[in-house]
Amino acid sequence: MPKVVSIHSYRGGTGKSNFTANLATTIALQGNRVGIVDTDVPSPGIHNLFSLEPEHTHKTLNNYLWGETSIEDAAYDVGEKLGVAGDGQLYLVPSSVKADDIARILKDGYDVRLMNDGFRRLVKALNLDYLFIDTHPGLSKETFLSIAISHVLILILRPDKQDYQGTAVTMDVARQLKVRKMLLAINKVYSSLNVDALKQKVEETYGEAVAGLFPLSEDIVQLASEGVFCVNYPEHPISQEFRNVAQQIVGG
Amino acid sequence: MADIGDLQSLASSITAVTSPFRNYLTELHGQFQAINDGDVADYIPELALAKPEWFGICVVTSDGQVFEVGDCDQLFTIQSISKAFVFGLALEDHGRDYVNSKVSVEPTGEAFNAIVLDEVTNRPYNPMVNAGAIATTDLIQGSSSTERLKRMLDMFKRYTGRDHDINVPVFLSEKATGYRNRAMSYLMLNFGMVGDKIDETLDLYFQQCSIMVNARDLAMMSATLANGGINPVTKERAIDERYVQDVVSVMLTCGMYDASGEWAYRVGMPAKSGVGGGILAVVPNQLGIGTFSPPLDAKGNSVRGIKVCEALAKDFGLHLFNAAKPERELQAWIDGNDVDSW
Numbered sequence: 001m002p003k004v005v006s007i008h009s010y011r012g013g014t015g016k017s018n019f020t021a022n023l024a025t026t027i028a029l030q031g032n033r034v035g036i037v038d039t040d041v042p043s044p045g046i047h048n049l050f051s052l053e054p055e056h057t058h059k060t061l062n063n064y065l066w067g068e069t070s071i072e073d074a075a076y077d078v079g080e081k082l083g084v085a086g087d088g089q090l091y092l093v094p095s096s097v098k099a100d101d102i103a104r105i106l107k108d109g110y111d112v113r114l115m116n117d118g119f120r121r122l123v124k125a126l127n128l129d130y131l132f133i134d135t136h137p138g139l140s141k142e143t144f145l146s147i148a149i150s151h152v153l154i155l156i157l158r159p160d161k162q163d164y165q166g167t168a169v170t171m172d173v174a175r176q177l178k179v180r181k182m183l184l185a186i187n188k189v190y191s192s193l194n195v196d197a198l199k200q201k202v203e204e205t206y207g208e209a210v211a212g213l214f215p216l217s218e219d220i221v222q223l224a225s226e227g228v229f230c231v232n233y234p235e236h237p238i239s240q241e242f243r244n245v246a247q248q249i250v251g252g
Numbered sequence: 253m254a255d256i257g258d259l260q261s262l263a264s265s266i267t268a269v270t271s272p273f274r275n276y277l278t279e280l281h282g283q284f285q286a287i288n289d290g291d292v293a294d295y296i297p298e299l300a301l302a303k304p305e306w307f308g309i310c311v312v313t314s315d316g317q318v319f320e321v322g323d324c325d326q327l328f329t330i331q332s333i334s335k336a337f338v339f340g341l342a343l344e345d346h347g348r349d350y351v352n353s354k355v356s357v358e359p360t361g362e363a364f365n366a367i368v369l370d371e372v373t374n375r376p377y378n379p380m381v382n383a384g385a386i387a388t389t390d391l392i393q394g395s396s397s398t399e400r401l402k403r404m405l406d407m408f409k410r411y412t413g414r415d416h417d418i419n420v421p422v423f424l425s426e427k428a429t430g431y432r433n434r435a436m437s438y439l440m441l442n443f444g445m446v447g448d449k450i451d452e453t454l455d456l457y458f459q460q461c462s463i464m465v466n467a468r469d470l471a472m473m474s475a476t477l478a479n480g481g482i483n484p485v486t487k488e489r490a491i492d493e494r495y496v497q498d499v500v501s502v503m504l505t506c507g508m509y510d511a512s513g514e515w516a517y518r519v520g521m522p523a524k525s526g527v528g529g530g531i532l533a534v535v536p537n538q539l540g541i542g543t544f545s546p547p548l549d550a551k552g553n554s555v556r557g558i559k560v561c562e563a564l565a566k567d568f569g570l571h572l573f574n575a576a577k578p579e580r581e582l583q584a585w586i587d588g589n590d591v592d593s594w
Binding site: 003 | 270275
């Protein structure tokens with residue numbers, strides 16, 4: 001049975017796309033067939049991490065939503081360059097970065113049923129083991145949809161008050177949508193914080209497990225949006241933490 | 253922040269999209285879209301304009317949840333499907349005994365346009381063949397032809413929850429070429445089975461066949477019958493609860509033209525089809541199905557629509573007399589509990 005994993009955060013800047021790229025790549029490197037859909041239509045970005053240049057992506061999620069292409073034709077193999085080999089595969093369906101395309105989607109909207117049917121079609125057509133959905137921050141139609149169809153919802157938060165509050169709101173919504181499994185990931189944790197105490201506090205507050213903690217990392221910041229960290233630094237503790245999170249998705 | 257009511261309603265509209273049951277319907281749609289059998293009706297030029305690839309499936313539960321896939325907004329003429337509902341209106345206007353004295357409820361085994369009346373009683377065989385439908389149309393009350401038409405349109409509005417228009421070119425074409433129906437009307441007039449306002453009644457008959465509906469309307473109409481005559485979304489009563497059984501049972505025995513016996517045996521859902529490509533099917537107390545796909549088989553029933561009803565009946569055990577545990581449990585698939593349709 002394929003598994004759908006949505007990555008979400010209430011506010012922007014939590015490192016959602018970076019997290020998605022690293023986790024999806026980690027799971028693909030373990031020999032799984034993995035797809036990522038960038039549903040962050042208003043502000044797409046994850047394609048940068050896979051060095052997928054807009055001039056080479058003539059078909060995007062937008063074109064699918066407008067009925068101009070099948071969704072599998074908008075999927076690009078991004079795994080090969082990262083060393084995904086053997087049975088593993090890694091595909092990305094990017095959103096368009098053209099201002100006109102973004103404006104058109106925002107102005108006209110799209111049929112949310114089409115998005116649902118597209119996810120299912122993609123899983124079938126590419127025979128995926130895992131489908132990752134990178135979302136736009138905050139609550140929106142596509143957030144609701146991605147939460148409702150997920151087997152696992154990962155909520156990313158930073159240790160600050162605004163994120164705490166927003167995460168609580170998102171969890172209310174997720175429970176209303178009868179989400180099957182929720183995991184929390186805490187990102188950009190200052191080195192001065194006691195990580196064990198933080199983890200315990202967050203788990204007590206929300207009643208859900210913290211799947212991983214990631215330090216505010218100069219290493220990641222340096223790489224910024226130019227690559228997938230866990231490929232470039234496989235032995236780094238951060239890459240190890242991604243493998244821990246992956247274990248909770250693959251195993252659980 | 254939205255209050256919980258809004259959150260709940262948005263959440264339920266999203267879960268209707270992601271529900272395993274809708275995913276199931278999407279699979280059916282994809283599977284049957286590929287079937288290219290059957291021919292679009294072309295006895296009048298307007299019907300021949302329908303595109304053979306049009307295909308919509310809508311299911312409305314008797315508690316008002318709507319699941320739709322494909323061309324559910326595409327309008328088409330209701331054609332014979334109206335007959336079941338006009339029969340219901342005639343029953344409300346005159347009561348069961350009087351209506352039965354004018355129209356029998358016996359399946360014919362003949363084609364829907366056969367010129368045949370019961371030899372002993374002179375009644376047309378049932379309200380689903382043309383002769384019977386003309387006789388029930390004759391019974392619709394109203395002080396003028398306009399009022400009689402308005403009463404019919406109001407009735408359809410109660411079933412679907414929205415206003416309906418007549419497709420005038422279809423109406424005029426049917427009227428211009430309806431010699432056979434005219435002949436049947438005079439035969440029935442000869443036996444005193446219809447009144448002498450033949451032209452007015454025939455106009456009304458051709459108009460009711462030319463009412464524009466879509467697959468969602470059909471599903472809403474059948475869900476209303478499934479829900480004891482109350483539209484499950486608007487909560488408005490569309491038909492007196494006493495006559496729901498009349499309409500639904502005649503659909504079961506006569507609704508699919510001369511394929512009705514086979515249908516009752518194999519599918520076991522009271523249904524009515526029209527040559528415009530629509531089929532509606534009722535699963536009492538559970539749901540209504542509406543399908544639209546113009547290519548018809550030799551008996552005049554939508555090829556893809558039949559497939560959809562057959563699959564739903566089989567996979568969810570919706571045959572009226574099914575006693576076996578179905579492969580899929582309907583409520584679980586609708587709610588999405590414990591069902592992983594990936």
